[in-house]
Amino acid sequence: MSAAPAGPPAPTPFLTSSPSPSPYAAPGGQGDRLRAPVGLAIALAVLFSLVIGITAYAVYADWNMRTLMERLLADPATVTDAELDRGQRLTGLVGTIQGNALIVTGIVFIVWFHRVRTNAEVFAPGADKLSLGWAIGAWFVPFANLWLPYRIAVTTWGSSTPLGADGGYRRFPLTLVNLWWGVFVLSRVLGWFGGMSYGRAQSPDAARDAATTMLVGDALDIVAAILAVLFVRRLTAMQHARAAQGPAAAAV
Template structure:
């Protein structure tokens, strides 16, 4: 059963409303849902703004590396296609080797940046998930530890992180000063997640085909797929930047209103916003 007003959180009042929809008066009389004895939720907020800036910088670098990779892959495609066109009569092997080396170097750069970005992004993701625990624990369907672990579960990592992000998004939606709740369209989050999943699947598919390619025409065709995968990754990186900035800004606005429903008053500083430890 869900709240009769927002249809998001479990009801805690006699008239079927959740803590947030009931407002301060309802929060004063309705108890918080009990937490398991082995689990003590975080009771303070920490700003994700510094981590968000680092993630944005790294995602921008990924987009630049993808552009370099696209240029290198198109060069490889051009060299081999030119050889096919004249039956390799004027094929320049040194040029082909240089083109292949440039493509390989771009691939190494992409791998290093992806690893660095993944680490910082997951740290940021865990931070905003812990803040969401303070904002509204009732809309979190999974424990905070899954904000890290969900990314490493094969196949399920295509679904679970989005589920966690949805709970964080809902809890971070700005409320009015009287505790009223409002929803924020999750379009940018849905676009980011869809683009990331498509980019991941397309990249793995195209790379496997590229490794299996032996004939010149096969290499030309699979290189075209690599170009498409890198172009899609650029789109995913841009959408990820928009998602990170939007959610971080939402949490800042939410923190400025206090930590309702855990308390109904007090500025963000009282909730530990910006705490470094």
């Protein structure tokens, strides 16, 4: 998603090993305040992969429930009580597992998010007027959490951009950030609305519509998880490259 670098080749990618000293341990100056987000990024890649697998099964559960409701509306005699019971239990079980996986992944993501925001403050002091604590708190403020984390992500992205050979910033468009956040918010809204509608459904057609909404929300959850992995990898790699440029670059 980035433009071609303006200078020499970027440092070793963040997911590969290198015998050289860690760029986050630059002696003296600003570099010794940086903390590597690499381990958290790797953990998130694993967790998001798990979430994608669980959510794929949730899509199946949603489709199964939608199909049952369609059959029930077309001909109630073709649907047995056992099928309905299995469908409801499957939807409930997958929803519980999915929710727990999202909570664990969300906690690790927020820890990573706070770390890269802290590093960004070293790279560009004062670029974000919000305090470092907002990298955590912004996720828990109703309604504001639909915008504030994105604002912090954009500022952190800009502050973490590595410098080119001429001392100017290399270009890393915000396309990935925008796509990730847009799909994430839409999937969360649809998931919340679908779950609420399913819990209140009193008729087969209402349950069918709720299952359809949940299905779309879960499908978007998979897309959002893939985009989140790409976002985490890209921003971590940017900070790794910026840190490798030394305290002088960090102080720019």
